[in-house]
Amino acid sequence: MTTESLNSSSRGKKWLWFHRFGSPAWVYGFASRWAMPIGVVALLLFVVGLYQGLVVAPPDYQMGDSYRIIFIHVPSAWLSMFSYFVMAVSAGIGLVWHIKVSDLVARSVAPLGAMFTFCALVTGSLWGKPTWGTYWVWDARLTSELVLLFLFIGYIALSNAIEDRRTASRASAVLALVGLINLPIIHFSVEWWNTLHQGATVTKLGRPSIDTRMLIPLLIMFFAFNFYFLSAMLYRLRCELLSQERRTQWVREIVND
């Protein structure tokens, strides 16, 4: 055997695991195996994070106990942007390479993203009232986050409005990709414009300007939210795969068990 053929065969093997992600049946099995354990990890992290955040962490010297909203506000806001990114990228991959699973990932992430965005807006509003004296201002950060909610809703509406699944996913993928421009706008809005919303606290270079006893519950809640997202996405993906592939043999075998 020549070295060249050895190389190509090992390269083929290396790519084998990656191609499985394009197989609906394999992805369904993967989601069924991992959705529950990941959900359990999320639940445990939520219990610890809530206890740390609501009981152990001290009140803020300026905002008192109202600052405790941070433990759900910041992770929601992060996930609102992260899920948009995941949605747009997988919709884009589906658009370019016609990978069905990729389209379905985008479809299952969209309602979650809308939910996280809604949570970020509501918790932010409930934090704004005692801190800024108002539930809402048309400030750059808040407005761009509201636009994100409309992008999610628009994506969901568009992908459900068109009867033909391929046309629907193509049209909504274009919308998702165009909407990507909103992500840097949200992130840098607090620097580009004069806003009521404060700048970055945790991701700031150098020392984060937050007490360790407050940072720890924030980090735990951050991981709890991310695990929740992953588990919820896998559960949703299972449904999308089943209904999309209902005519195939592997689905028939599963439903007959």
Place this chain on the structure above:
Amino acid sequence: MTEFFHMGGYAFFVWTSYAVVAVLFTYQFLSSRSQHKKLIRQLGAEVEHKIRRSNKS
């Protein structure tokens, strides 16, 4: 304990935020699981229907 629920006077804002997130997260999670069960049942019935029809003909 009452102090804990009082949240230094911010009880309404803190507990409403936590309640909104908790309700939405729980509802979302449970609904996608029950949707999965419903799909399995529905698709199973469809397949059975087809098998019975093909047996008749």
